[in-house]
Amino acid sequence: MNLPVTAIHHVWILHQMTDQTLVHLTLFFTALLIVVILGLSLGIFSGISHRWGGILIQSLNIIEMIPDIALLLLLIPITGIGAVPTITAAVLYSLLPIVRNTSIGLLSVRPELIENGTALGMTEREILMRIRLPLALPLIACGMRTAVVYTMGIVTLGGIIGARGLGAVLQAGITRNNMTVILVAGIWIGILAVLMDLIAAGGERILSLKYGDRS
């Protein structure tokens, strides 16, 4: 575990890790943005339509059962190699927690709140936007936090199918059996993952304080 600073510096420069970190984060945030937008839309849809929502969540469950490496490899014939299959896999894999939590969040709002909204003369849309969705936010945030962790994992794994980023550095270390590279890249990815998770956790906490139903 005694990695001299010079060795770390050497690996960092040699593998262009500043550059690769930026690529890595770009992949990560692109995937996350897509998954959040798509996940929220599909989640709201499942929270409104019981029948199709159930089918959607079941389908996402099946995708979730495919091991992540297998999913990446399965996508290659369709999308080729590189960033596209990596982002696609990350999105497919991280959809479930967001869709499921959004749907559950919308459905678990206390019935008397929805009834009261209706009785006050709110339209279904107003009830969705002003009551159900805000009250679902803590659960949605919790789903997003899970999605952050999943996305980080898949983006790293994308290194083996030719996406750039820190996964590629790790992959290089593995193929050359260079423990220093593996450790430097591995620990750096770990630090980034924990950092993202902490940010997501902070967001979740703020939302549950503001929108949590404590009565």
Added chain:
Amino acid sequence: MKGSPGKGAGLFHRVESLDLIRVSKWFLKTNAVRDLSFSVSGGELIALIGGSGSGKTTTLRMINRLIEPDAGQILINGVPISTLDPIYLRRSIGYVIQQIGLFPHMSVQENISIPLKLGGYTRVDIQNRIDELLELVSLSPVQYRDRRPAELSGGQQQRVGLARALAADPPLLLMDEPFGALDPLLRRQLQEEFIRIKRELRKTILFVTHDIDEALLLGDRIAVLQEGTLYFLGNPQDLLITAQQDPYLSVLTGGDRLCTMRSVPVSMLAVPAGDVIYCTDLSNSIRIRDAVRNKEVRGAVLSLPDEKLRILLLDQEGNGNGISESPVIRFAPGTTVLEALSRFSRSSARAAVLTESDAVQVILLEDLIGLLSGGGSA
């Protein structure tokens, strides 16, 4: 009292009449409400009472179209509500439920402002109206405006729930056991405040309860529902009298009259205006005595020069000239039947005057005894 309602305001500004005509509702195969008909006139408070499953809540929820009847019609001011837009219908009807249902992610003022925003009130009007409403339900605006529902006690939450229901000044109010979840002391306090609010606002109210004391206290008339049908409809006094002969009503009202009645305000026994005359001018006392003797009036209150009151009543036992004069005692506002009985028992008075709000009402001892013994006419 009113702000300026905008284009989103309700469909009607006054309720002259609310009629249920042969309304039925089935849930699965059970008949929740069966062929129910009754009419409510404007400004009246009807207490709907009955056991669980008697259809009281279902009836209420059909009026603001949270559920639709399977048969029959509901008319407001003669218009079938099935022809009205349910969204606008509901904005004209206040709705208060036992679970309160304040939105937990909104502050007190945000909660109250919802019907106002839906009604298209301006920002300034909303702000003024919120403070006005909080004061109406006895909460200090400065102290409570910005609190979250979770930071309020149960009683305070129910007050805010009431304020929210009243916000857009709906002419019709539906209340489903609003005080049911509160402890007895607090319930009593809110009931008393509600009587004041009711008097101030003069709205048409349907009030579901399973508490007979509450129904007797608040209801102008009481509708007893049993298994989805109307079993009885009448004023509190009629209910108690009918209960003497009717086994179901007798169980509902608790059987023992005094026990049931002890906390009921004695004002419900007030003699209708016109049945008793008030005389300050004693010069024509012959005419007054004749009126009493000929049963044109039940009694005549004489206001003597020394500010003491006497009452002339037909002597029930004596056959002679048939008129006796007795002293009159005074009751404070809110005097209950039990207190009234104990006051009468310590005096020789056969009547009392009661100052309730603006009017002076006369209570006759014979009515009180009649009510408690349940036999005679009241």
